[in-house]
Amino acid sequence: MVEQASKVRHDFLRHDMNFPHVWCPGCGLGIVLGSLIRATASLNIPQDELVLASGIGCTGRMPAYVDFNTLHTTHGRALTFSTGIKLANPSLTVMTVMGDGDATAIGGNHFIHAARRNLNITAIIVNNMIYGMTGGQYSPTTPYGAKASTAQYGHIEHSFSIAELAITAGASYVARGTVHHVPQLDALIKGGIQKRGFAVIEIMSNCHTYYGRQNGLGDPVAYQKHFKDHAVTVNKAEKMSPEEMDGKFSIGVLADIDKPAYVDEYQHIRDMACKKTTEQGETKGGECAKERLDEM
């Protein structure tokens, strides 16, 4: 068992030149990476067919370490690149990993539209409630009253919930986990990859270096305890009053709906367009379909 787990780790990591990694010791991103590897490995998808794209930030550095087809794009825009890849080659399994600032500040527009479009892409959002890479400035998920490098007097903006935003925007699968509840996290990511549609997994993670130090959670262990004490399973949360949920958050699968996936819908458009041009005699019979097959 141990041997098998280490083999998966070994096969899926790029060992040659990328380690030691850039993250602070104890950063939750390492746990997220472990979960991502176990989840993908359990699905037996060939590595050649796996794509991991990211934006910019501490989270954005993740793809360099895994031996998939990997992309480190521009800040906030990872989902747009993933969209192009998925449409160009729908047979690929496309995952996108982003920080909270990456996905919902600079990339907020792309995020809601990707969810609305329902492309078969898995979005993994590591929510550490702060901008890690640039030194602890506030993000759209920094809580009201919290401190940040740019909120030294206490934050006066209100945060939004990434998972709820994703549900409202139309994502097919929305889940939330933490870097403390790791077996569950593995399962949530796996569920997202398996979902035929846009899947979002929001992962509560620690940036003890910047968020923690400024807000009384200065080490990874304190954070583990924090997540343990404040996360409530979806089932339990349903039975709790808003007062009881105050300061807490739910974990588990928050939404799982079925709607047509974009690439299937687009194939219908191709079929209709081909039929029309063939009927109008603009394309010689069969040519349209033939060229289509050549391209696929």
Next chain:
Amino acid sequence: MTKPVTDTEQKYLLQGNEAIVEGALAAGCRFYAGYPITPSSEIAELMSVKLPTVGGTFIQMEDEIASMGAIVGASLAGVKSLTATSGPGFSLMQENLGYASMTEVPIVVVNVMRGGPSTGLPTSPAQADVMQARWGTHGDHAIIVLAVSSVADSYEITIQAFNLAEKYRTPVILLSDEIVGHTREAITLPPNKDIPIFNRIKPSVPPEWYLPYEDNSRGVPPMADIGSGYRHHVTGLMHDAKGFPNFSPEVAGGFLKRQYRKLANGADEIQMTKQFMMDDAEIAIITYGAVSRSAIRAVRMAREQGIKAGFLQLVTLWPFPKKAVDAVCRKCRAVLVPEMNMGQMVREVRAVNQTATLKQLNRFDGKFITPQILFRKLMSL
């Protein structure tokens, strides 16, 4: 109208924007992502109709930033990709354009220029984005910029744009403008077999040996499609031959040198110009884009008056065709550079030849430089 796959040449009446679509499809473009903006929207509309008939994909993205991201992603996955826009959208594309340059991804970006800055003059022509096309994205970078002057150009040069993008692994910017984009002209489209197509060179080594950014004599590394078994890393950070982040001075300096070298190597093919009545010319007009249309007339009118005029049309703006421009500057007693901006390319002409008698003619009020205006200026030289 749809251009069928044909064995014979066919005559059509097309708009410049439509000809760009025909050129792109003929070149093998099978992915378009864009956001509507006047005067480029016809390109998106026609692509949305035609791409699905040839197995391609059209998507209207949420903005131009997303459009650029999507076409870079699609090209990385092996599909020739296009986007089209105008001024404000072109500004939004700049960051991801730099990403395409850094990661050496072949794409074609059309900017149908309109008057600016900002929302400016949406339905009026201008040529004021030529410097932005060269230097719009931050940092040193190599780029190819082409300019079209007619419907025929729009077709042919679009094919060239794709071929150059593929051959040199680089983004190519195609500048059109409101006049060329919306003018209808007769055009003869060649039979498919006569269209020269260049596809990116794929790696011939086994995946374990593949280095996605390794230098070679051409300076253009072979490019593997995502999903083709050649797993590698693509990053906008400075990177080594393997594609992994590396900030050493040798890697950073070497990368940029190679980028410039690969286009310099191909200068003869990349730096396209056209000449008209230059053989015995004593005065010359150097133009690009729509103004070339007026230049032909103005040169003819001048010739009728016994003036030996000629003109040089720059099809390639960047890398700047120094040789051709210098030859004209040396030969003629005066050179006129008319532009629909406050004087942008004229700076490059001046940089190439400091001794020539250079005259500018600039119009930046949203109106065209007509043949009459050009002719009068020619007569005064």
